[in-house]
Amino acid sequence: MNKLQNDIFIRACKRQSVERTPVWMMRQAGRYLPEYRAIRKKADFLTMCKTPELAAEVTIQPVEIIGVDAAIIFSDILVIPEAMGMRLEIREGEGPVFHNPVRNEDDARRLKTIDPGRDLKFVLDAVALTKRELKGNVPLIGFCGSPWTLLTYMVEGRGSKNFSRVKSLLYNNPALAHSILDKLADADADYLSAKIEAGADAVQIFDTWGGVLSQNDFEEFSLRYIEKIISQIRRKDQPVIVFAKGVHYNLERLAGAGADVVGLDWTMDLGEVRKKIGSKVALQGNLDPTVLYANQDKIREETRKVLSSFGEGGGHIFNLGHGILPDVDPENAKALVQLVKEESKAFHHRGTETQRF
Ligand code: CP3
Numbered sequence: 001m002n003k004l005q006n007d008i009f010i011r012a013c014k015r016q017s018v019e020r021t022p023v024w025m026m027r028q029a030g031r032y033l034p035e036y037r038a039i040r041k042k043a044d045f046l047t048m049c050k051t052p053e054l055a056a057e058v059t060i061q062p063v064e065i066i067g068v069d070a071a072i073i074f075s076d077i078l079v080i081p082e083a084m085g086m087r088l089e090i091r092e093g094e095g096p097v098f099h100n101p102v103r104n105e106d107d108a109r110r111l112k113t114i115d116p117g118r119d120l121k122f123v124l125d126a127v128a129l130t131k132r133e134l135k136g137n138v139p140l141i142g143f144c145g146s147p148w149t150l151l152t153y154m155v156e157g158r159g160s161k162n163f164s165r166v167k168s169l170l171y172n173n174p175a176l177a178h179s180i181l182d183k184l185a186d187a188d189a190d191y192l193s194a195k196i197e198a199g200a201d202a203v204q205i206f207d208t209w210g211g212v213l214s215q216n217d218f219e220e221f222s223l224r225y226i227e228k229i230i231s232q233i234r235r236k237d238q239p240v241i242v243f244a245k246g247v248h249y250n251l252e253r254l255a256g257a258g259a260d261v262v263g264l265d266w267t268m269d270l271g272e273v274r275k276k277i278g279s280k281v282a283l284q285g286n287l288d289p290t291v292l293y294a295n296q297d298k299i300r301e302e303t304r305k306v307l308s309s310f311g312e313g314g315g316h317i318f319n320l321g322h323g324i325l326p327d328v329d330p331e332n333a334k335a336l337v338q339l340v341k342e343e344s345k346a347f348h349h350r351g352t353e354t355q356r357f
Pocket of ligand 1 (some may be wrong): 025026027029030031040045072073074075076090092093094095096114143145159170199206208232323
């Protein structure tokens with residue numbers, strides 16, 4: 001890894017001592033930034049993902065404008081199913097749509113085995129270009145969707161409320177579900193390994209829809225494949241983060257999946273979670289993203305709550321509990337980052353890297 005000027009995020013992932021808590025935001029490159037919208041006016045979302053110069057530019061925007069401690073490569077989790085042959089459209093105001101959802105064995109058989117170096121070269125080029133343009137300023141995070149979260153979009157064909165079709169698949173044809181999940185896990189592992197080789201300093205697996213499964217189903221259809229990915233990633237010491245939404249009951253098992261960091265949504269108490277799993281993994285999170293609709297005094301109050309809930313010492317990366325919302329005032333995002341940088345110093349003293357509860 002080349003030398004980073006600001007490596008506070010990486011140190012926190014490894015639960016090493018830090019002078020203050022690092023901060024970044026999921027979906028930090030996005031529509032809430034006028035500078036993003038200016039580029040987005042000229043190119044549609046997928047064109048931006050597939051044009052390394054544009055992807056690199058919007059990846060770096062929040063580092064320069066908002067002051068975050070890490071960049072996350074601009075792309076989408078759904079480029080993997082697209083590379084497997086699914087026709088993807090991101091509809092304005094509606095979100096992603098697959099025109100040929102996977103519903104049976106024939107559909108599944110048509111899914112191609114991908115080679116990231118060939119089929120997702122545009123992402124790897126964007127990673128390499130972004131790394132050059134960041135000039136070692138802050139680390140770059142690569143990411144993928146968990147096999148289960150990808151499967152929900154591939155089977156439903158779009159976002160869903162009840163996940164009826166994908167859950168029907170789990171219960172009526174579990175063997176088919178497992179075979180697709182297994183294929184996705186291999187693709188994810190190769191993809192994250194290729195991103196690390198192209199220069200990513202850390203990787204995050206998004207299991208956005210893990211929380212819609214029962215405890216047993218989560219273990220069988222999601223966690224098992226997250227574990228498979230982590231065991232197969234080719235890496236030196238680049239941290240792996242797993243973000244799962246709504247998985248209260250499965251925290252211990254998630255912490256044992258082999259990741260260095262567990263990302264939490266805003267419904268969980270950081271201090272409580274730390275007591276349970278803080279000796280195994282670092283924690284990332286977990287301010288409610290809607291707090292950014294409040295005034296800056298309220299944002300300060302809520303930021304302090306998150307910091308003091310975690311308490312003193314290393315092993316915390318400040319983040320939102322899910323992605324930043326598109327109608328947030330960028331001034332509030334800027335204020336949040338500044339507040340974390342200032343307010344968190346009090347939680348880090350020399351010699352407190354051994355965790356205190
Ligand atoms: O965090 C970052 O800044 C990196 C970029 C990023 C995007 N998508 C860009 C994007 C990341 C990490 C993702 C992950 C992603 N994509 C997830 C998992 C994380 C999460 O938020 O739950 C999921 C479920 C998707 C699928 C997806 N792609 C959805 C549901 C949407 C529509 C969302 C919306 O706000 O309209 C997309 C499109 C998308 N991905 C946009 C962006 C910036 C909006 C596209 C636009 O500019 O019109």
